[in-house]
Amino acid sequence: MFQERKAAFKTPPMKDSGASQDVRRAKALEEQKRRRAERIDSSRQLDFFADLTLGPSDEEGDDTEDVVREGISQFASLLPPPPADVNSTLPPAAPAPATPATPSEPAESITPDVNMQTQAPKKKKRKGKGRATAQPARFGGKKNAKASKWADKCMYAELLEMRDGFDVSGDLRDGIPDDIESGWVAVAPVPVGKRCLAVTHQTSGIAGVVPNTTLRSRVLGKPLIKPFPSILPPQTVLDCILDENWRENGILHILDVVTWKGQDLADCDTPFRLWWRDTRLSELTSFPPPPNAAPPAQQRTLYQFPHPTTFAPIPYHTDTTLPYLLSTLIPLTRTARRLPITVPILSGAEADPDATMDLDVDGEGGPAPLVQLQTAYADVQSDGLLLYVAQATYEPGTSPLSSWVPLRAYQTHEERIERETTGGGGSVAESPLDVFQRLIRRRAAAGSMAGAPEVEMAP
Known part of the structure; x- marks a missing residue:
C-alpha cells in the first residue's frame, strides 16, 4: 500500500478537462501578461493623475467677466480670537458660555477617575465547559495546524500530453507545442531527487558557519532536514531538487531562482532567471565540508554529509530546434551526469585506531587538526526533461507553462495489479521520452518533406 501511494504521489498531474493543453497554456500565458500589466500600472500610480488638468485652454474663450474677485476677509471669522494683552486698552473678549450639564450626564463624569478601569475584567475560562470543540487530528497531524506559507510554492510542471493522430483537416496534432523551436527553454538532464525550496534568512554570525538555510518540501512546505549553514546569501529562495544520494555526495541541484538577496525575480522570463541563477552561483565562494556525519561504526x-554543500545548477538550453533535440537534448537526457565534489580525507585516527593524527599549528600557537580535501566525482542519474515557455514568469502551483517528459513510464494502479496477477507479463507502457523522440522525429521528417522543392519529371 505504501509503495502504491508513493508512486501515485510522484506521478505528475494531468488535467482531464475538455480544453487541450495548448489552449490552457495560451490562457495561462495571457493571464500572466494581464497580471504583469496590472502590476506595472499600479506601480506607476496612474490613478492619482487621472483628474489632473492644466486649466482651460485659449480656445475655450475668455470668460473673465464671470470670475468673482473676492479678498480674504471672508476667512476672518474662521480665525481664533487673539490672546488678551496686559498693556492693551481694549476689553478682553467675553468667554464662550459653558454648556450646562444634563441630568443624564453629570458634571463629575467629565473628568475621569485615575483608578477607574477602562476595560471590563476578563472572565476566567472554566475547564471542560464553554470551550470550543477542537477538530480531531487527521492522518497523524496536529490539532488546528496552520498551513505553511511555503506550501505549494514551487512551479510544478504538467505531464506533456502526447498522442498520435491527425485532426479533421489532416493536420498533425501530436501534442508537441507548435512553437517548440522558438518559444521554449529546455532543462536537461533533470536529476532524480526530491523537489523542495531552499530558503535562507538573515543571521548574525560568520557566513558558512551559522545555520541560515532551510529546505522546504514542495507540497506541505515543511522542513526536510535541520537548518544548516550554506554559502547562499540571506533572503534568497531557490527552486531545488535534493539529490537522492545527498548523504553520499552532498549535492543540491538548483532548478530555478525565485528571490535573490530580497530581489524578486519571479516576474522575469525564463531565460533571464536561468542566466541569473548560473551567474550568481558562480560568484559564490566554497567552504570545506563539515565533519563526518556517519555513525561511529562506519566512520573509518x-x-x-550532514547537509548539502555542493549547489549545482541544472543545465538549460535555449536551442530547442528539432535537429538539436534529436542529436543533443534527448541523448543527454538518457545519460547520467558526472559532477565533481569535495570530500575530506579521513584522518589516520579514523582509518587506523593505533595511528596518530597529523596536527598543524595555528596562528596562536595551539595545535589544530589538519583537514585534507580531495576531489571526487559523483554520478547523478537522470529523471527526465523539463520544458519551460520562454515568455512565462515563475508562478506557484501546477502550471501548463511548464511541461515534464519523464525518462521512465509511470504505471497506474490498474496496470500494476494486472502485471502482478499475470506474473510479470502484459504490455509495458512506452517511455514518455521514447514517445517524445518518435514524435519529434516524425515532425522533423514532415517539415523536411514540406520544405523540399517540387521536381517535375520529364515525360
Missing part, C-alpha cells in the same frame, strides 16, 4: 571507511 565512509564519509557522510
